[in-house]
Amino acid sequence: MSDIKFRLKRQDPRDKENPEAHWEEYTVKYEGENLTVLEGLFYIQESLDPSLSFRYGCGQSICGSCAMYINGAYRLACQTNVKHLAADVITVAPMPHLPLIKDMIVDMDDFFAKYEQIKPWLIRNSPDPEKELIQSAKDAKKIEMPSDCILCGSCYSSCPSAWGEENYLGPAALLKAYRFEVDTRDEAGRERMPDWDNERGVYRCHTIMNCVEACPKELNPTEGIEWLKRAAVRRKVFRRAK
Amino acid sequence: MIHHDVIVVGGGLSGLRAAIEAKRAGVDVAILSQVHPCRSHSGAAQGGINAALGNHPDGADDTWEKHAFDTTKGGDYLVDQDAAIQMAKDAIGIIYEMDHWGCLFSRFNDGRIAQRPFGGAGFPRCCYGLDKTGHYLLHTLVEQAYRLQIKMYVEQYVAKLIVHDGVCQGVVTYDMIHGGFESFTANAVVIATGGAGRTYSNSTNSIISTGSGMFMAYHAGVPLKDMEFVQFHPTGLFTTNILMTEGARGEGGYLVNGLGERFMEKYAPKFMELAPRDITARSIQTEINEGRGVNGQGYVHLDLRHLGAEKILERLPGIRDLAIHFEGVDPIEEPIPVVPSQHYWMGGIDTNVDGATPMPGLYAAGECACVSVHGANRLGGNSLLETIVFGRRAGADVVRYLETLTDKRPNARTAFATAQLMEQMIDELGAKNGTENVYVLRAEMTETMKEHYGLFRDEATMKAGIEKLLSIKERVKNVGLRWTGRVFNVDMIRTVEFEGMVDLALCVAEGALARTESRGAHFRTDHNTRDDVNWLKHTLAYYRPDTPGPRLDAKPVTLGPFELQERKY
Numbered sequence: 001m002s003d004i005k006f007r008l009k010r011q012d013p014r015d016k017e018n019p020e021a022h023w024e025e026y027t028v029k030y031e032g033e034n035l036t037v038l039e040g041l042f043y044i045q046e047s048l049d050p051s052l053s054f055r056y057g058c059g060q061s062i063c064g065s066c067a068m069y070i071n072g073a074y075r076l077a078c079q080t081n082v083k084h085l086a087a088d089v090i091t092v093a094p095m096p097h098l099p100l101i102k103d104m105i106v107d108m109d110d111f112f113a114k115y116e117q118i119k120p121w122l123i124r125n126s127p128d129p130e131k132e133l134i135q136s137a138k139d140a141k142k143i144e145m146p147s148d149c150i151l152c153g154s155c156y157s158s159c160p161s162a163w164g165e166e167n168y169l170g171p172a173a174l175l176k177a178y179r180f181e182v183d184t185r186d187e188a189g190r191e192r193m194p195d196w197d198n199e200r201g202v203y204r205c206h207t208i209m210n211c212v213e214a215c216p217k218e219l220n221p222t223e224g225i226e227w228l229k230r231a232a233v234r235r236k237v238f239r240r241a242k
Numbered sequence: 243m244i245h246h247d248v249i250v251v252g253g254g255l256s257g258l259r260a261a262i263e264a265k266r267a268g269v270d271v272a273i274l275s276q277v278h279p280c281r282s283h284s285g286a287a288q289g290g291i292n293a294a295l296g297n298h299p300d301g302a303d304d305t306w307e308k309h310a311f312d313t314t315k316g317g318d319y320l321v322d323q324d325a326a327i328q329m330a331k332d333a334i335g336i337i338y339e340m341d342h343w344g345c346l347f348s349r350f351n352d353g354r355i356a357q358r359p360f361g362g363a364g365f366p367r368c369c370y371g372l373d374k375t376g377h378y379l380l381h382t383l384v385e386q387a388y389r390l391q392i393k394m395y396v397e398q399y400v401a402k403l404i405v406h407d408g409v410c411q412g413v414v415t416y417d418m419i420h421g422g423f424e425s426f427t428a429n430a431v432v433i434a435t436g437g438a439g440r441t442y443s444n445s446t447n448s449i450i451s452t453g454s455g456m457f458m459a460y461h462a463g464v465p466l467k468d469m470e471f472v473q474f475h476p477t478g479l480f481t482t483n484i485l486m487t488e489g490a491r492g493e494g495g496y497l498v499n500g501l502g503e504r505f506m507e508k509y510a511p512k513f514m515e516l517a518p519r520d521i522t523a524r525s526i527q528t529e530i531n532e533g534r535g536v537n538g539q540g541y542v543h544l545d546l547r548h549l550g551a552e553k554i555l556e557r558l559p560g561i562r563d564l565a566i567h568f569e570g571v572d573p574i575e576e577p578i579p580v581v582p583s584q585h586y587w588m589g590g591i592d593t594n595v596d597g598a599t600p601m602p603g604l605y606a607a608g609e610c611a612c613v614s615v616h617g618a619n620r621l622g623g624n625s626l627l628e629t630i631v632f633g634r635r636a637g638a639d640v641v642r643y644l645e646t647l648t649d650k651r652p653n654a655r656t657a658f659a660t661a662q663l664m665e666q667m668i669d670e671l672g673a674k675n676g677t678e679n680v681y682v683l684r685a686e687m688t689e690t691m692k693e694h695y696g697l698f699r700d701e702a703t704m705k706a707g708i709e710k711l712l713s714i715k716e717r718v719k720n721v722g723l724r725w726t727g728r729v730f731n732v733d734m735i736r737t738v739e740f741e742g743m744v745d746l747a748l749c750v751a752e753g754a755l756a757r758t759e760s761r762g763a764h765f766r767t768d769h770n771t772r773d774d775v776n777w778l779k780h781t782l783a784y785y786r787p788d789t790p791g792p793r794l795d796a797k798p799v800t801l802g803p804f805e806l807q808e809r810k811y
Contacts, residue, residue, distance in 0.1 A: 014421075014729060034481060046681040050725040050733035055277075058448040060484045060564060062377055063281040079567050101419060105730050112278070121385040122344025131295075132341040134353035140346065147346045147371075147378060151280050185344060 003029045004082055006040050008052070009093035012102045021100075024049075028090075037090060038066055038077040041104075054104035064150030067157075067216065068104055069093040074154035074214040095157035111153050114169045118177040118195045123188035139184040146179035146224055148217055155211035155221050161204050168204040169196065171211035171221035177201075178224030181231060189242070190235060197232045243657060246272040246393070247650075248640050249413055249428040251400045251455055253279025255376075255626065256608030256633035257434030258383035260597070263637025265390045269644060272393040274400050274415055274426065276450060276735075280384045283436050283448035284629060287376025288560060289489035290358060290368035291630075292623035293333035297350060298357040304365040306330040313624060314804045316362040316518045317588075317617025318762035318772065320468065320780070323802030325595050325615045329624075332631045337369050340630070345382040346371040348557070358492040358557075360623045362518035362811070366492075368623040373487050373560040376626060383630075398424070399735050400454070403431065403462045403604070404652070404660045410462075410603035411652035414661045416735065421728030423668075425661040427652035430603045430640045433459060434633065437587035437609040438746050443688035445584040446478050446485040455610040457742030459591045460749070464599050465782040467612040467797070469589035469746070470753030471763050473620055474697055476522040478583025479569045480541040486561050486580055488622040490546055491515040493557050497526065498543040498577065499534040505542075513811040520619040520763045521811060523582035527697045536579065543577035582697060586625060588616045588763065589749075592782060592797075597636025603643070607636040614780060614799075618762020668723070668734065676722025680737045683721070687714050687747055695750055700768045704755045708791070711751055715744050715790045748791045749783040756794055757781065774806055 006028050011021040026048050028040045038056060045052045057063030059078045066077040070092050071085050082090055098106035155171035156162055162170045169177075177196045180186045196202055202225050211221040234241040248264050250257045253275035264271040273279060294304040309330035314321045341347060341355065348356040348370055360368035371378040387394065397418040404412040404425060412427035438453025439445035460466050476497070477486040491497070497515050499505045509525040510517035517525075530540050546554055551574045554562055558573070565571045565578050590612035597605040608629045615628055644650075687710075694707025718741045725733050759773035760766050778799055783792035 012727070012729065015727075032481075045732055051727055051731075053730035053732055056449050057277050057281040058283060058286050058450075060286055060448075060482075061567065062286050062374075063277070063283075063448065065277060065281050081567075102729050105419075108278070116388050119389075121389040122342075124342070128338075128342045130338075132338055132347070132355050135349055136353050137349040137351060140349045143346055144372070147381070148374070150285075150377075151278075180344070183344060185341075 001029055001031055003027050004035070005089045006044060007089050007091045008044070008103070010103055011100055013100060033083060035082045036078055037070055037075070037080045037082065037092060040082065040090065041077060041092070053102045061216070062150060064152035067095055067152035067154045069095055074158055074216065076152065076216045079216060095153060097157050097163050098153070108153060111156055111170070111172065114173040115151065115176060117169060118173050119188070119192050120176045120180065122180060122183065122186050123191060124185070125187045133185045135184050143179055143183050145219055146175050146182070148219055149175055150217060152216060154214040154216055158210040158214035160208055160210065161206055165200070165204055167200045169201050171225065174202060174205070174228065175219070175221040175224045178228055181228065193232065193235070196228060202228045202232065243425050243427060243654065245427045245652070246270050247428060247644060248430050248432065249274060249426055250432045250434060251413060252282070252434035252436065253394065254282030254284035254434060254436055254608065255380055255383060255629035257432065258387050259630050259633030260432045260434060260607055260637035260640070261392050262383065262386055262390060263634050264640055265392050267641040269641055272395060273387070274395045274398045274413065276397065276399045278396045279387065279394060280381060282380060283451050284626070285377045285380040286448060286485065287626050288373045288485060288487035289492065290360065290370035290375045290623045291337065291379065291626040292360065292363065292367050292621070293337040293369055293627065294330065294365070294367050295334060295337060295355060295357060295369065297354045298366040301357060301365040301367055304367050306334065308364055309333065309367060311804050312363050313615065313621055314617070315809060316621040317619055318809060319778065319806050320614065320617030320761060320799060322614045322800035323804060324800050325613045327802065328595050329615050329627060329631050333627050336627070336630050336634070340379060340382055343382050343386055346378040348372060358489060359516055360492050360621070361488050361516045361522065362513070362621045363623070368489070368492065370489060373489050373558045379626060379630070400458070401738065402660055402664055403458055404657045405462050405601070406653040406656040408601065410601055412657055414664045418730050423661050423664050425657040427654070427657045429644055429647055429650050429652065430605060432597065432605040432607060432636050432640060433591060433610055434606070434608045435610045438743065439584050439587065441688060441743050441747050442584035442691045443685070444478070444483045444692050446475055446483050447584070452739050452743055453587070453610070453746045454739055454742065455606070456590055457745050459599065459604065459606065460745060460785045461742065462601065463785060464601050464604060465592045465784050465795070466749050467589055467592040467780050467782055468614060468753070469749035469783055470757055470781060471588035471618050472584060472695065472750060473519055473586035473588060473763050474523040474582040475585035476519055476526055476582055477544050477580040479565065480579035480581050482568045483581070483583035484564055484568050485585070486544055486565070486578060487558070488519070490544060490558055490561060493553065494549055496545045498545050499529045500536045500538065501534055505529050505534070510811040517811040518619055518621060520765070524697050524765060526582050541579040541581045544580045545577040546573045547575070547577065584692070586620055588612065588618065588620055595635065596639035597632055598639060605636045605640055607632040618764060671723040671737070672726040674722035676720060676724065678717045678720040680721045680740050683714050683717055684740055687711065687744055691747055691750070695754055697765060699754055699764070699766045701755065704751060708751050708755065711744060711748050712790055715748070718744060745785065752791050752794060753781045753783060
């Protein structure tokens with residue numbers, strides 16, 4: 001049996017007696033050599049403090065529920081093994097710069113509203129063929145990186161441009177715009193462009209690249225945003241450009 | 243009180259597809275889900291989705307008839323053949339539709355959708371997007387739900403059905419963010435909450451796969467069908483049971499025991515590593531039980547090294563990441579330690595091919611339902627298919643059902659009373675000074691399921707398991723709520739849902755004990771052959787409020803063009 005100290009940022013703004021943020025420490029016991037941060041949170045909730053709130057879903061780094069700020073970095077709690085953190089204390093806080101609901105639970109409504117804003121679906125005008133739309137393996141490859149986004153919100157929380165401008169769409173929504181604009185099956189033409197070709201969109205990105213560092217799936221939102229900026233220029237200069 | 247014509251419970255593939263179908267017909271539909279739909283367990287599916295497209299050079303002769311046959315044989319003939327035929331027929335259009343909606347599919351050089359070989363299938367008919375097919379399909383349907391502006395109530399834990407005069411008229415939810423109970427009335431409810439894998443301690447499933455929709459329907463008097471059939475995936479990671487897709491073997495991966503042998507040649511000489519899951523999982527467990535695990539330990543190796551780095555990175559990058567993060571093993575360099583792990587729930591809420599349950603106004607689709615299309619053992623690549631095919635069919639039938647209704651006003655008094663009952667139950671739990679710890683009971687139950695109702699079953703072991711489950715069910719009465727806060731109370735959800743999980747466990751246990759034969763995933767060492775004379779029938783389990791454990795009944799299997807034969811691979 002091993003044990004390790006967890007330090008959690010706790011806050012229940014609706015608790016009249018103690019609405020302020022504060023830190024609490026817990027000792028988590030576990031067997032064997034492996035413990036994920038999510039398992040540690042479950043141990044605390046089950047054995048030490050039933051009032052702890054945190055999001056969880058799959059426990060296998062695909063659902064995007066458990067992005068948190070762990071030992072100074074954005075991580076998925078389920079994917080983070082404490083032994084790899086090589087630290088005496090595991091410090092867990094909710095994703096910063098997002099409205100707090102309770103403990104590790106942040107308000108993701110704006111995040112999803114911005115996702116919706118860029119029309120995150122394939123837009124087609126021609127009638128569908130009887131079978132599949134033909135897409136080369138090379139073209140399919142182009143949508144792989146942006147399609148791997150799990151909408152965990154790490155990039156959005158980490159982006160200084162988003163901290164300063166509440167209407168900025170942010171890296172995740174723009175990566176999603178890129179995902180469709182770069183898809184050879186998409187026929188939006190310029191339909192989606194007004195949503196991202198503006199000061200609330202791609203031009204608010206100052207290539208600080210925090211999003212690239214924050215992404216637990218090792219994706220590159222900045223690359224997508226830069227592609228969109230180039231596409232915007234191309235489309236403005238050449239009337240027929242896609 | 244909030245009203246929608248149709249309420250869909252669960253935002254995974256089945257729920258989304260049902261909602262999309264209803265919305266496209268102009269019906270007012272809303273999705274209620276414990277998590278944002280993009281976080282549903284459907285997204286964890288990896289290997290692919292079956293359809294007889296015939297795109298693969300070796301699959302040019304494939305047809306939906308052959309797909310239906312493989313499904314029926316794979317299910318050890320407990321499959322309702324009309325349902326299997328319907329699914330195989332619908333499959334082809336479903337794949338094209340997902341493509342037209344923008345889903346990422348891996349492609350052949352000619353730009354058509356790629357297909358890979360999968361277990362128990364006569365042809366390579368599994369369509370895929372790398373090894374993240376579920377994720378790509380799920381996000382595509384989430385995107386369509388946004389496009390159609392389907393109302394989604396996110397982080398609403400659905401706790402109870404509202405039933406008036408035997409007709410389903412809505413649900414009561416725990417609103418996790420606002421911290422209260424809410425009743426949603428509807429003229430029809432579609433349950434699409436997924437499987438109950440987490441009743442086992444060795445599951446590949448999401449933590450949220452607790453079977454809540456199943457026990458909700460069960461408690462309301464709707465029968466659960468074929469609950470004794472639980473699938474164990476041959477290859478879960480040794481320490482965490484996280485899924486390593488069948489696609490790894492479809493791409494040519496080997497299963498190797500401690501002696502370095504490709505042992506599947508003993509068990510399935512023709513299909514080798516691509517035998518159906520029940521057979522492959524039992525073969526692995528036999529090797530382990532007979533001392534031929536790797537290093538004498540309880541696992542075997544899934545070896546991908548001969549595929550080469552390029553193929554692994556191109557076709558299987560997802561499981562490579564999982565193996566690195568969760569097992570500390572890079573499949574390019576080392577073989578992966580794997581064990582059979584609980585994976586899929588063949589049984590579920592009894593429905594017809596249009597998702598209708600015996601209760602008017604109540605539908606179910608996906609893993610929580612039992613159509614029966616998988617029979618005693620599901621083939622890989624058929625579960626993603628099932629979710630979309632039967633989600634769509636349920637959505638379409640709900641629309642037809644609404645047209646038949648003359649009185650479309652749910653009874654407000656019943657809805658209000660049901661919500662009050664829920665509040666009262668929570669208040670009582672909160673006031674109780676619990677002497678039992680629900681998490682201790684949970685660990686005991688999930689371990690009991692693993693040990694007593696696993697790959698190999700026998701009467702004595704199963705009877706002992708039932709004793710344990712009954713004692714756990716009794717001790718649940720002494721569980722109280724330890725924290726009564728209302729905002730995002732994880733402890734409350736996990737406490738309240740536990741008794742329902744025990745009830746599902748008892749359905750598995752009693753069904754398995756009663757079925758004195760071996761069929762598909764249900765293998766008994768004391769009755770090790772299939773008994774078509776006595777057991778070619780579905781098990782139905784009915785809830786009894788005053789007696790622990792279900793009342794069992796039976797229902798005939800719908801036979802069809804495929805004649806019964808012995809399963810050999």
